[in-house]
Amino acid sequence: MTRNSDVIVATLALGSEFDKLAKEAAQSRSFSFAQRESANKRDERGFLRTSRRFSVSSGGEVMASIHDSLIARWMVDVVDHRALPTRASFLYYASGDYVGPHHDLAQCTYTVLVPITQPSYLHTYPEGLDGEPDEIERAFLAGELLSKPVKLASKSASVITGQELMHSRPPGHAEAWTAVFCYSYA
Ligand SMILES: O=C(O)CCC(=O)C(=O)O
Ligand SMILES: [Fe+2]
Numbered sequence: 803m804t805r806n807s808d809v810i811v812a813t814l815a816l817g818s819e820f821d822k823l824a825k826e827a828a829q830s831r832s833f834s835f836a837q838r839e840s841a842n843k844r845d846e847r848g849f850l851r852t853s854r855r856f857s858v859s860s861g862g863e864v865m866a867s868i869h870d871s872l873i874a875r876w877m878v879d880v881v882d883h884r885a886l887p888t889r890a891s892f893l894y895y896a897s898g899d900y901v902g903p904h905h906d907l908a909q910c911t912y913t914v915l916v917p918i919t920q921p922s923y924l925h926t927y928p929e930g931l932d933g934e935p936d937e938i939e940r941a942f943l944a945g946e947l948l949s950k951p952v953k954l955a956s957k958s959a960s961v962i963t964g965q966e967l968m969h970s971r972p973p974g975h976a977e978a979w980t981a982v983f984c985y986s987y988a
Contacts, residue, residue, distance in 0.1 A: 808928070809924075809926045809928060809950070809952050809962060809967055810952060810954075810960050810961065810962060811881060811912070811961040811962060811963060812880045812881055812960075812961045813955050813958050813959065813960050813961070814873065814876050814880075814958060814959045815955070815957060815958045816868075816872075816916065816957055816958055816959060817957070819864075819868060819872060820916070820957040820958075822864045823864050823865065823868060823916065823918070823981060824918050825864075826861055826862050826863075826864040826865060826892075827861070827892045827918045827979050827981065829862070830859040830860075830861050830862060830865075830892050831857075831859065831892075831894060831979075833859045834857040834858055834859035834892065834894050835857060835858065835859070836855075836856075836857050837854065837855070837856055837857065837858050838854075838855050839853055839854050839855075840853040841853075842902075842934075842935035842936050842938075842939050843935055844935055848930075849905040849965070850903060850904055850905055850930075850931070850935060850938070850968060851904045851905070851935070852902030852903055852904055852935055852938060852939040852942065852970075853902045853939055854900065854901040854902055854904075855898075855899045855900055855901075856893050856894060856895045856896075856899040856900075856901065857893070857894040857895075857896070857899075858891050858892065858893055858894070859891065859892045859894070860890070860891055860892075861890060861891065861892050861981070865890050865891075865892070865981065866890070868890075868916075868981075868983070869887045869890040869983045870887050873887075873914055873959055873983055873985075874886070874887050874985070876959075877912065877914075877961070877985055881912060881961055881985075882911075882912065882985075884987055885911060885912050885985040885986060885987065886985060886986065886987070886988055887983070887984070887985055888909035888910070888984045888985060888986050889909055889910075889984045890981070890982065890983045890984065891981070891982055892918070892979060892980070892981050892982075893979065893980050893981075893982060894977070894978075894979050895971065895974060895977065895978040895979070895980075896977055897973075897974065897975050897976060897977065898973050898974075899973065899974075900943075900970070900971055900972055900973040900974075901970055901971040902938075902939050902942050902943075902970055903927060903931060903938055903939075903942055903947070903968055903969070903970040904968065904969070904970065905964070905965055905966070905967075905968055906964030906965050906984070907965070907984075908965060908986060909984050909986050910964035910965055910984035910985070910986060911963065911964065911965050911984075911985060911986040911987060912961055912962070912963060912964060912984070912985040912986070913961070913962050913963075913964025913965075913982060913983070913984055913985075914959045914960065914961050914962075914982070914983040914984075914985065915954055915959070915960050915962065915980060915981075915982060916958070916959050916960075916980065916981040916982075916983070917954045917956065917978075917979075917980045917981075918979035918980055918981060919976075919977070919978045919979045919980075920956050921953060921956075922953070922954045922956075922978065922980060923951045923952065923953055923954065924951070924952045924954055924960075924962070924969055924971070925949035925950070925951050925952075925969060925970045925971060925972060926949060926950045926951075926952055926962075926967055926968065926969045927947075927949055927950070927967075927968040927969065927970075928950060928967065928968075930968050931947070931968060942970060942972070943973070945972070947970075949970065949972075959983070964984065965986075
């Protein structure tokens with residue numbers, strides 16, 4: 803296990819499994835569907851969700867086996883032996899697509915990010931953000947929000963505490979793909 807920043811819990815190099823996953827990401831692209839969400843809200847525990855825009859697919863055998871076996875076994879050893887695989891998907895960002903500042907859902911106590919395209923930065927807000935969700939979204943889309951960008955290791959799985967750590971992906975100019983694997987408690 804390597805600690806490459808205080809927001810990344812652990813990083814696992816995927817080796818040849820990464821190449822299989824990247825191939826499956828390309829094959830799954832034609833089965834992806836557009837996801838557009840614009841509900842800005844903060845729940846009673848303070849967890850934030852703002853708008854998002856990308857395409858998503860649920861992948862295939864490679865994604866399933868990396869989720870349920872490879873990463874799951876490693877999670878048991880290095881992160882939390884009680885965390886179980888919940889959901890996984892490929893996200894495809896076209897130019898201008900984004901994920902606004904948010905906390906992940908309860909199925910993602912731990913969120914494992916595997917960037918398929920490089921470079922890939924996760925934008926984090928380790929102290930959280932105060933204020934109304936509408937104003938946070940406006941400032942984010944206007945490029946006015948200060949984040950802590952964290953470069954994700956290539957061909958590797960990086961774990962964050964997805965539900966606790968507020969994060970985002972600002973709109974980019976190029977197509978970008980990533981795989982997301984969630985783990986939580988049964
Ligand atoms: O694409 C990313 O790097 C982050 C995606 C994300 O935060 C999410 O799907 O909840
Ligand atoms: Fe997220």
